[in-house]
Amino acid sequence: MEVLRRSSVFAAEIMDAFDRSPTDKELVAQAKALGREFVHARLLRAGLAWNAPERAAPAPGGRLAEVCAVLLRLADELELIRPSVYRNVARQLNISLQSETVVTDAFLAVAAQIFSAGITWGKVVALYSVAAGLAVDCVRQAQPAMVHALVDCLGEFVRKTLASWLRRRGGWTDVLKCVVSADPGLRSHWLVAALCSFGRFLKGAFFVLLPER
Numbered sequence: 001m002e003v004l005r006r007s008s009v010f011a012a013e014i015m016d017a018f019d020r021s022p023t024d025k026e027l028v029a030q031a032k033a034l035g036r037e038f039v040h041a042r043l044l045r046a047g048l049a050w051n052a053p054e055r056a057a058p059a060p061g062g063r064l065a066e067v068c069a070v071l072l073r074l075a076d077e078l079e080l081i082r083p084s085v086y087r088n089v090a091r092q093l094n095i096s097l098q099s100e101t102v103v104t105d106a107f108l109a110v111a112a113q114i115f116s117a118g119i120t121w122g123k124v125v126a127l128y129s130v131a132a133g134l135a136v137d138c139v140r141q142a143q144p145a146m147v148h149a150l151v152d153c154l155g156e157f158v159r160k161t162l163a164s165w166l167r168r169r170g171g172w173t174d175v176l177k178c179v180v181s182a183d184p185g186l187r188s189h190w191l192v193a194a195l196c197s198f199g200r201f202l203k204g205a206f207f208v209l210l211p212e213r
Helices: 002-017 024-045 063-081 089-093 100-114 121-140 145-168 172-177 190-212
Strands: none
Touching: 024 063, 024 121, 024 145, 024 172, 063 121, 063 172, 089 100, 089 121, 100 121, 100 145, 121 145, 121 172
């Protein structure tokens, strides 16, 4: 009961930080909370279950729920363009899911490649999609504990690479300004450029990772 109480208090503090200028520590906590919600949604979509004690469901209509809904909606659009990129991620990276170090190192290598040429919301969405894709692979291969490691790894990457960028934009709520295109061709959509860049980054990550297998 005490653990649940502390979790609820922590969740309330995270959600409150969405409504003001957040600190780097709060941005990281929010990144992980969003990561848990994002992964949970993708696991549900895949028909899989995951036990996350730290996860407190966001209040309907709250900022956390709103930001996560937008990230998921943008990810849906990104994955619609080339769904195979975000499925069977572990197999694409040619990694075993038996080692936490291998999984987190692979994720960080792909993350570094995604953001090697700058930061955009499209790349942030791609980052979350990769994390969720790996999480689905882990749960399917009976390695649910790896999901917690991936969420922690995501938070650490945000702390080192994205926190200052997020802070300059006023925090995670800046993603709410993104407009999802209704054009079925999606030729001019900002996510197209993100996907094309991500394809090159993922290919580059293969060459980083494969020699070490």
